[in-house]
Amino acid sequence: MDDASRQAYWRSNLRLMAVLLTIWALVSFGAGIVFVEPLNEIVIAGFPLGFWFSQQGSIITFVVLIAVYVWRMDKLDAEYGVDEYEQEVHHP
Amino acid sequence: MSDIQLWTLIFAIITFSVYIYIAYASRVSDTSGFYVAGGGIPAPANGAAIAADWMSAASFISLAGIVGLAYNGYAGGVFLMGWTGGYVLLALLLAPYLRKFGKYTLPDFVGDRYNETARFVAVLAAIVVSFVYVAGQMAGVGLVFTRFLNVGTTTGVIIGMAIVFFYAVLGGMKGITWTQVAQYSVLIVAYLIPAVAVSAKVTGVPLPQIGFGKILEELNGLQADFGLAEYSGAFTQISMPNMVLITAALMFGTAGLPHVIVRFYTAKSVRAARYSALWAIFFIALLYTTAPSVAAFTKLQIMKDLNGTTLADAPGWFNTWSDVGLITTASGAPVSELGSSSFGYTDVMINNDIIVLASPEIGGLPAPIVGLVAAGALAAALSTASGLLLVISSSVANDVYYKKINPQASESQQLMVGRIAMACAILVAGYLGINPPGFVAQVVALAFGLAAASFFPILVLGIFWKKTTAAGAATGMIVGLSLTFAYMLWTLPIYGGSEGLFSIPPTGIGTIGMLVNFAVTIAVSQFTKKPSQQMQDLVEEIRYPGRTSLVAQHQAGDL
Numbered sequence: 001m002d003d004a005s006r007q008a009y010w011r012s013n014l015r016l017m018a019v020l021l022t023i024w025a026l027v028s029f030g031a032g033i034v035f036v037e038p039l040n041e042i043v044i045a046g047f048p049l050g051f052w053f054s055q056q057g058s059i060i061t062f063v064v065l066i067a068v069y070v071w072r073m074d075k076l077d078a079e080y081g082v083d084e085y086e087q088e089v090h091h092p
Numbered sequence: 093m094s095d096i097q098l099w100t101l102i103f104a105i106i107t108f109s110v111y112i113y114i115a116y117a118s119r120v121s122d123t124s125g126f127y128v129a130g131g132g133i134p135a136p137a138n139g140a141a142i143a144a145d146w147m148s149a150a151s152f153i154s155l156a157g158i159v160g161l162a163y164n165g166y167a168g169g170v171f172l173m174g175w176t177g178g179y180v181l182l183a184l185l186l187a188p189y190l191r192k193f194g195k196y197t198l199p200d201f202v203g204d205r206y207n208e209t210a211r212f213v214a215v216l217a218a219i220v221v222s223f224v225y226v227a228g229q230m231a232g233v234g235l236v237f238t239r240f241l242n243v244g245t246t247t248g249v250i251i252g253m254a255i256v257f258f259y260a261v262l263g264g265m266k267g268i269t270w271t272q273v274a275q276y277s278v279l280i281v282a283y284l285i286p287a288v289a290v291s292a293k294v295t296g297v298p299l300p301q302i303g304f305g306k307i308l309e310e311l312n313g314l315q316a317d318f319g320l321a322e323y324s325g326a327f328t329q330i331s332m333p334n335m336v337l338i339t340a341a342l343m344f345g346t347a348g349l350p351h352v353i354v355r356f357y358t359a360k361s362v363r364a365a366r367y368s369a370l371w372a373i374f375f376i377a378l379l380y381t382t383a384p385s386v387a388a389f390t391k392l393q394i395m396k397d398l399n400g401t402t403l404a405d406a407p408g409w410f411n412t413w414s415d416v417g418l419i420t421t422a423s424g425a426p427v428s429e430l431g432s433s434s435f436g437y438t439d440v441m442i443n444n445d446i447i448v449l450a451s452p453e454i455g456g457l458p459a460p461i462v463g464l465v466a467a468g469a470l471a472a473a474l475s476t477a478s479g480l481l482l483v484i485s486s487s488v489a490n491d492v493y494y495k496k497i498n499p500q501a502s503e504s505q506q507l508m509v510g511r512i513a514m515a516c517a518i519l520v521a522g523y524l525g526i527n528p529p530g531f532v533a534q535v536v537a538l539a540f541g542l543a544a545a546s547f548f549p550i551l552v553l554g555i556f557w558k559k560t561t562a563a564g565a566a567t568g569m570i571v572g573l574s575l576t577f578a579y580m581l582w583t584l585p586i587y588g589g590s591e592g593l594f595s596i597p598p599t600g601i602g603t604i605g606m607l608v609n610f611a612v613t614i615a616v617s618q619f620t621k622k623p624s625q626q627m628q629d630l631v632e633e634i635r636y637p638g639r640t641s642l643v644a645q646h647q648a649g650d651l
Binding site: 082 | 168169179183185301304306308309324326327336363366367369374380384636637638
């Protein structure tokens with residue numbers, strides 16, 4: 001990879017991280033803690049919504065966030081031709 | 093021998109034989125296999141191993157009890173979110189880059205990226221954190237053996253030590269990883285079967301995550317009858333700012349724990365490291381989304397069972413667990429003091445640790461399932477113990493012996509030192525399990541704060557900011573660690589017992605320590621000698637997953 005495409009690759013990576021980490025914070029600290037009281041007014045399938053986010057919703061979101069990250073990074077690697085990964089790189 | 097004992101024995105023997113067979117089949121003969129399984133573990137297996145390593149006796153045995161009983165529902169969310177959210181940070185900020193960097197241990201990265209002082213602090217922190225943890229695991233093994241097989245704690249711990257000794261010393265990381273895959277399967281099956289059975293029985297919905305919603309109203313009603321705060325009510329136990337601080341300390345601490353980070357070195361490639369994180373969070377989420385349901389179902393059943401009952405007609409599980417002193421009166425006296433008067437849930441004190449172990453009995457499930465749960469608890473404790481022991485052993489053999497004492501050591505010498513260190517660590521862990529020091533439980537919860545305040549900032553900055561200097565990282569780590577540690581000493585009931593500042597609890601101070609560490613590292617890095625151009629180029633290279641020359645030279649030890 002030349003310098004220009006390296007920079008572009010890294011910028012795409014950082015952008016993806018910023019988006020995913022914002023969602024991460026909004027769901028756990030936001031929906032699960034800071035906004036829990038207004039959200040608890042909404043009840044779905046027996047769960048006050050804020051309570052659900054703090055007990056289960058945020059955990060499910062974490063799984064989805066990492067899945068999206070893995071999927072997007074695979075695409076990004078393919079796009080920049082760095083999908084030839086190093087194997088067995090430890091000491092001989 | 094009762095039915096429950098018989099079934100526990102059967103499941104324990106079957107699972108232990110499987111672990112021993114796997115260990116024998118995957119024995120190793122080189123350091124790379126011993127430390128990182130030759131970097132050749134496929135992602136789903138590595139994910140299962142990470143999950144088993146991560147979910148300790150505390151997650152399996154205590155989590156549901158902590159959420160349901162000690163933290164009354166909502167406040168327990170700090171543990172549910174805190175112990176899972178860290179994986180997002182690990183996956184996005186650390187795992188792929190540390191894997192590209194290669195090498196064997198967390199101190200390896202710190203030492204190579206910064207300097208020898210930083211490596212030394214990292215080795216020390218890794219060993220202390222791991223020993224504190226492992227003592228808790230051995231105590232968990234003891235608890236299960238005492239309760240289910242009627243043998244003494246000492247015998248129980250010694251049996252556990254012997255099993256771990258066999259597969260950890262023989263197979264190193266390779267043996268441990270494949271055993272952990274088996275242990276994950278045992279523990280998740282043991283956790284899900286009773287949860288599904290109870291949910292189906294009580295609500296008709298076999299998915300406990302959904303059934304949970306159907307009983308919440310009834311549970312809140314019963315709580316009100318007993319004069320307890322609403323189960324789903326927010327901030328009845330912990331204030332909003334403290335919820336944020338404690339959750340953050342657990343999340344960032346998770347992303348800084350040496351025994352978790354090292355697992356990403358065992359992945360086949362950078363891509364496999366990313367997938368390992370995905371599989372790990374998936375496997376962990378299976379248990380962590382079930383735990384709050386188990387907490388609610390069991391608490392509901394306990395409250396129904398103990399509502400104006402007397403000792404004479406108390407349910408069977410009540411007698412089993414009060415006999416071993418894990419259920420007492422609210423003031424801590426033996427339950428016999430209740431005499432013939434009727435009592436309810438709030439008149440007794442139920443230990444958090446029995447919720448999961450007793451849930452099949454409380455839910456009226458048959459003896460084989462109770463035995464399976466016992467085997468699951470043993471799997472959880474043993475898998476975490478072996479992962480921690482490997483961190484201790486590799487820190488001693490690789491970071492201290494090979495890097496400091498004898499850099500000329502041959503493969504077989506290093507391997508021998510690693511195995512001896514492992515054997516000694518097992519003996520110390522066993523001793524701590526039989527005679528647990530009083531402060532262990534306190535310190536385990538605090539280990540996360542310490543990890544967040546020390547490792548997390550310097551790892552992230554070391555990867556994402558090329559100009560982070562060795563002096564900056566060392567100062568940041570020392571300031572963050574000592575500030576957090578001092579505050580904990582000042583506020584912990586057994587030491588200072590002070591109110592602290594702004595009523596920040598000792599479990600939440602790690603978040604503040606982490607922010608201070610970030611600030612100090614960045615500030616000091618402005619004024620101190622920049623890393624060499626070569627190091628800056630190396631940091632640049634670990635950001636790209638493909639084959640790159642500097643990283644390859646570094647792996648080979650030429651830099």
